[in-house]
Each structure stands twice: as structure tokens, then as C-alpha cells.
Amino acid sequence: MKKLLGTLLLAGALATNLARAGNEGLDADLRALFSKLQSMNQGYYTQAEWDGIAKQMDALATRAEAAKAWDQLVELNRVKAMALGQMRRDPQGALAVLRATLDKFAAKSPAQAGRLYAMLAENYAQLGKEEEINKLIKEYEQSPYYSTEQYSFSGGQGRLQELTVTRPAAKGAASIIVTIMERARCKAAYGTGQAFPDATCTDVRGHSFKLAELHGKVVVVDFFARGLAQTARTRQPLATAWEQYRKQGLEIVSINLEVGATAADLAAYAQAQQMGWTVVGEQAALARQLAVFGDATLFILNRSGVIAARDISEDNLLQVIKDTLGLR
Numbered sequence: 001m002k003k004l005l006g007t008l009l010l011a012g013a014l015a016t017n018l019a020r021a022g023n024e025g026l027d028a029d030l031r032a033l034f035s036k037l038q039s040m041n042q043g044y045y046t047q048a049e050w051d052g053i054a055k056q057m058d059a060l061a062t063r064a065e066a067a068k069a070w071d072q073l074v075e076l077n078r079v080k081a082m083a084l085g086q087m088r089r090d091p092q093g094a095l096a097v098l099r100a101t102l103d104k105f106a107a108k109s110p111a112q113a114g115r116l117y118a119m120l121a122e123n124y125a126q127l128g129k130e131e132e133i134n135k136l137i138k139e140y141e142q143s144p145y146y147s148t149e150q151y152s153f154s155g156g157q158g159r160l161q162e163l164t165v166t167r168p169a170a171k172g173a174a175s176i177i178v179t180i181m182e183r184a185r186c187k188a189a190y191g192t193g194q195a196f197p198d199a200t201c202t203d204v205r206g207h208s209f210k211l212a213e214l215h216g217k218v219v220v221v222d223f224f225a226r227g228l229a230q231t232a233r234t235r236q237p238l239a240t241a242w243e244q245y246r247k248q249g250l251e252i253v254s255i256n257l258e259v260g261a262t263a264a265d266l267a268a269y270a271q272a273q274q275m276g277w278t279v280v281g282e283q284a285a286l287a288r289q290l291a292v293f294g295d296a297t298l299f300i301l302n303r304s305g306v307i308a309a310r311d312i313s314e315d316n317l318l319q320v321i322k323d324t325l326g327l328r
Helices: 011-021 024-040 047-066 070-087 091-108 110-126 130-141 176-188 229-248 263-272 284-289 314-325
Strands: 156-158 200-202 208-210 218-224 250-256 278-280 297-301 307-310
Touching: 024 047, 024 070, 047 070, 070 091, 070 110, 091 110, 110 130, 110 176, 130 176, 200 278, 218 229, 218 314, 229 250, 229 314, 263 278, 297 314, 307 314
Parallel strands: 218 250, 250 278
Antiparallel strands: 200 208, 218 297, 297 307
């Protein structure tokens, strides 16, 4: 079984929400459940363990509903949907949980409703359902939960150097939730089962090649930026995969997201990080086409150049690569 995503639990926000409710017994049991899920992130779990945790979630949801602890109930269901969609690779199951939660409890926890819409869009993107996301955006904009909170971004690589990355352009008064759903709509066009677009790349040594030339191999396309936490977390799993599976037909292409990064700088970074595979400079047009907007992300392509998975976490990376290679 695959590990739970490290970002699944949002522990700080959950702890804050739980502390506000005043349902001490329920709060304690919820914390114990989230702790169990975190422990599953540190290793592999059996079907029986998953069945047990699913029963606990359902029981706690029943208690939260009886106590009218609506924020906790919605957050619990969001966590369950994350586990289904990302840990269990069951986006249909995640959609069912999210839609039922939205229909039944959004009015009781309106501050959480936008997050439900955003997660619905992400799961539709996994299934390549672009039209469903179009409908969802309209539904959200016409709902009483529509928020005009704007998308904002700030950051840097140092005190005197700004971080410049490819990012979505704001459209009018589009809210952060709409921006997230627009991004999911772009992702839906290049989700699991879709052909990965071809592009001509030049590596840090000056060698040019087309991605289509790699057909016949399983390819990890790694969009990265120096200094991003996600980039740092995936370095070791990628290095392990390269060492273990390159002779079985694995290729890795790391594509930098930073505007203006020089080949020399990237070559030095690759050497320091022991990236023995292909490293490529900025591919802004490809990143925009794939809806990669400044955040590190990974695609895994099968031997035909079709997307087997995208947005893979470091916890699942090695197993998904192994599965795509057809290794047991």
C-alpha cells in the first residue's frame, strides 16, 4: 500500500479548529485519528489497517454531526477525501464524499465550502473531466459561498533577489478558489491517460532533444525550482529511483521553473544535488500548457509517452515508478 501524503493532515489548522469547538472528548479522538494517519505516512499499511481507519472516520463523523461540530465534520470529510483521492487513488470515491459533504453541510460551515469546491475540482482534474470543472466553477460563482479573496504570491531566493516563476494570470476579480479551479481545469487536459505534449529541450550541457525521443522508456518529468520545499523532498526518492531502475528503462528529465536561471548555475546545482540524470532549463510554454504554475510537480509517463500519474508526492514516488515499469 502507498504512504499517505505528507501534506494531508494540515495539522496546525486542524488543531486550531478543534480547540475552538469545546467538544473535548471528540477533539481528543479526532487528534488521535489524525495522529494515526500521520504514522501511516511513515511506512506502509495493510488493507485491514485502512479498513479500521475508515471505520473510525465514519464513527467520528457521526459523533461530530450529533454534536453539531460542523467545522470539524467538514474538515474530517476533507481529510477522508484526500486519503481516498491521493493515498487510495480513488478520485471517484473522493468525489462522492466531497459532494455529499457540500450538499449536506456547506450551509452549516460556510467558511469551509470554498475548500470543498477546490478539492472537487482537483479530483475531477485527476479524471480528466474538464467539462465537469467548467460546471463546478459556474456553480461556485453563483453559490452563496462565493468568496472574492484574491490570489496572491510573494517570495524570493534571497534578500536582494526576487523569485520569478511561471504562474496563472489573474482574470478580473477571480477569487483564489476560482483560480485554483481554473488551474484544475488546465490540469484536466493533461491528467492520467492523456498523451504528454512533445517539446524540444536543451540540457545544461547544451544537448538538444525532443521528449518524444524518450518513448520506449518510463519517464519522470520533474518540474523543480531551487529552494522550494517540494523540490528538496523529492531529491532523495528520485536519486533512489535513478540508482535502482535506470537499467530497467527509467529516464528522468528535471525541468527548471525559474526564469533566467543559467545553464552553469543549474549544472552546479545538479552536481551538488547528485542529479545524474538530464537537467533542463526553463520551458515556460510547456509549463503553462501543463498548468504547472510555479510549484514543483512530477509527471510519470509510460513507455508510450502517456501520463500514468501527475502531482506525485515523495511518499508515493518510488512505488508509482515501479508500477509503471511493470516491476513487482
